[in-house]
Amino acid sequence: MQFSPFSTQSENDVTIIPPPTNTGSSRRTLWSIEDDKMLAHSYYTISQDSKIGNEQSGPRFWKRVEEYCNANVGNDRPKRNVDRLKSHWTLVKRLTYDFHTIYYRLQGMRPSDANDADIIVRATEEYKVKHGRDKFGYEHVWAICKDVPSWQPSFVARQASLSKSSTNQISSASVGGSVEGSGGGSSQGNEGGSEEIFP
Template sequence: MASSSSFVNLLASQGSVDLDSLETPLFSTQSPQESSVKERRKWSVKEDLILIGAWLNTSKDSIVSNEQKGAAFWKRIVENYNSSPLLVGTVPRELGQCKQRWARINDLVCKFAGCYDMALREQRSGQNDNDVMKAALDIFYNDKGIKFNLEHAWRELRHDVKWCSTYMEKDKDKRKKS
């Protein structure tokens, strides 16, 4: 029979993980004393908007255009992001953090744009923009099983060609022909 001094409480050695968080936690195989992994920081709305601006500015740079490799592209985005005067006094984000956050924003905003298109197609007489938005949020929740919490990002990106509503474009074309 093992003595009580050889007992190791494995549950006490594990860090806690927020299961409701939409962000990926950082794990280390090192002990807490040896760990060089920085503490995970959540992204604020302000940080998201600065990252979106950095991505848009870098991707639409007419001088460099598409004559850059992925690593150079992301290096420019991170430099643009970290040099924002709105982030003075904060810890700079690293390339991997920015790239991972952008992937999350891009994925969810693209999915929400499809839900918004569907809500626009189903819009009935008398419904306003708020009704369409509520319907789009409901469609997203029913399809994906999570609440869409990046409305600020969608509002920033929705007029860009990549995320622009196809329904709105068709509607605009109809008005031009009239």
């Protein structure tokens, strides 16, 4: 190291500052396929527990998801908090459910000579065009979610009907006054007190 000729500092006085180490707090760890699968499994394990499913508030529901997910994720994977889990799941579930609805619509128009693999290929192609993506990246999540009761067409149709009825009630209340018993409270009908339209 070179010093200015006017410097009073000697080479022995130099303090070597090591480069900063990555503690994991300054950058996010990428989600792996196994991370996605564990989150999906955790979400539906908690939401389908008959003792706790829809009888708890959103915050409590997600706290249980966090506890379950972090207790079962691999030792080499990061432990994520509620905000990280909920944020990622909102995106993954929305995209996965969109693929799911495309798949079921195509199943309803399935040619006699087409098999399930053919329908998945067609659904993937339609999904890519719709979202401007080069692939559907959450097949591993869909494989878990597609058989969940709340993802079945009959359930989705019933929820859509209930949602439409609720909207009509709100519209009536805004015109003719409040609906008796509404009280401004939120329904716990969706999993974990979620306000999402999809299951």
